[in-house]
Amino acid sequence: MSETAGEYRDLFENAPCGYLTIGPDGRIVKVNATLAAWTGFAPDKFVGGRLHQFLNMAGRIYYETHIAPLLRMQGFFHEFALDFETAAGERLPVIANAAERRGPDGGVLFTALVVIKAADRRRYERQLIASRSELQQGLASERETAELREQFIAVLGHDLRNPLAAIGAGAGILQRSAALQGERELRVIDMINTTVARMADLIDNVLDFARGRLGGGITLSRDADRPLKPVLEQVVDELRTASPRRVIETSFDITDNIDCDRTRIGQLASNLIGNALTHGAPDQPVRVGAKTVGGKFELWVANAGEPLPAAAMAKLFEPFFRGEVRRSRQGLGLGLHIASQIARAHGGRIDVTSEPDETRFIFTMPLHPLEALPLRQTST
Template sequence: MSEFEPRDEYRDLFENAPCGYLTIGSDGRITKVNATLTAWTGIEKDKFAGRRLHQFLNIAGRIYYETHIAPLLRMQGFFNEFALDFETAAGERLAVIANAAERRDGDGTLLFTAVVVIKATDRRRYERQLVDSRTELQKGLATERETAKLREQFIAVLGHDLRNPLAAISAGARILQRSGALQEHKHLRVLDMINTTVTRMSDLIDHILDFARGRLGGGITLSRDAKPLEPVLEQVVDELRTASPQRVIETTFELTERVNCDRTRIGQLLSNLIGNALTHGAADQPVRVGAKTDSGKFKLWVANAGEPIPAAAMERLFEPFFRGDVRDSRQGLGLGLHICWQIAQAHGGRLDVTSTPDETRFVFTMPLVP
């Protein structure tokens, strides 16, 4: 087997190197090009000779070469890792990474410039994917900002635009009741119905607003203090006794320590739990409400008799808009228990439920000090 002469080895290394290689004379014109680059481009060697490098680049590459690369090469004598696009004989784009360095003699006279090009199709495709991904991310961020804006508008509508007409209706009904203008029994019943409906609609708005804040905004907001909590609990129970005079609500409160909490939110939680018990509990049995402080914790529970909650429903009980087996329209949107769960979470506590044929009990537990 014959061996290459050193000159043949150098020639083979030049021609068949795994990279494109060309030299540019001191006049800026190509003098040599290896077989690898001609194979990649499909352009014959004699068509490279005597021409300038930028003539083989696409339009964008020509502009970039003349405005950035060539001045940098003249200034410092080299450039590294510039992305260029050659145009092949077939009119296709060949993505490459190019390095170049000048060769000078002992007097500093420029002899030629050596340029090495490496195929970078996969790398450039990956870079473009990164750019596209960043563009999509920026679009996503813009969408998120727009969503946040719409979210705030949505909450504003719930908190303001829907409440105002309800307040006007409620105020009008109260004025008529106080003025005595309507004396007939049927008229008074209509006013009572209007007031009850306004209260119900206001509760629904509160639930939707809390849901929007919890799921779309920053969560349930709290305004904590350590003022006595029992008066708030008593007031909630009294309001529900008035609203459901035919039902019995029994209470046992043993609050020997102050509870650092948002009293309004705790009242809301209790109101929702009692309302749930009144709706689903046995009508001939009392709803039992209790609260106590013990061992550094505050516990609040609501229990009722009646049919137990089905196992399938227990798994989804605190999900928004879950209503289980609807018994009547008083269940509303199915947000009450979800709001209770959010209030418990916001207080660093938990809301548990047990349900047997004898009793269904909801228990809220939280630390006395956050």
């Protein structure tokens, strides 16, 4: 035997992977020492046998139903996971590649099969699958908890309406009573009415938020036949009554019909104006304007005061955000979020600019919206 032939033989026998050669009749004709050592079977135990005899039960089924047919059809297979069964009855996980060698007439001369130990890799794969399963279970549990929490908020909001309505009705009866003529009593009743209205707004915001998170979204009842201006005027009058020491200036020039939900647009306007009253300079007026121009409806609310910081601008429309500057102790931080969702539902958007002398929110929507547009924020 030449030195080169000896080197080749040593490379075959002691390679870091297992080698098998299978004859055209499907029987093993050669096996290297590496695979024999891994399995604990002597080489002559392999010779004359068939590959599936040395696999565990699961490996045999997989080989006969998947690998062998694929090998016959295309003449090779790559990176299939198999489990050998050792002489001690233990499982030996491997990754296998195989390729047929054919003669000039197209007949199979032999099939070469290479196997690589895959215990660590297969263990990692099993751990990865187990971790993924645990993660999916955790996500499902978190999702279920979130849904239950939001359903609880929705139910709580509905249940709060009845006692709140009773309080409002009682205050109305007292206000109309001839027995109450004193200024102090009337002032207390006005405070009760203002509180009831504020609590009703909070409940509406909570319910809208819960409905949006549960997939229902903001519901609309569109009507293009009735005017929007009286709705905006009523909203402004209510806010003037609730904040008698503040000045609200208006400029409405609505000349075209608007296909919108007037109640929701009123809610949007109320939330924007309420935000301006809360965060604007108290000695400066809040200015509100609305117009129809160029096939669009535009509503803007402006207030004086310190400009919004960039960090706050990026989070203005997120739920429960109330900002770091002039933080209000009132409200849940849902007003601007609900306003943005109403804008989206109408196919519009809310833009924001904040300069040293003015912060302005601008709601724009088409007169006949077809699809929702993304919310956009701008700062100057």
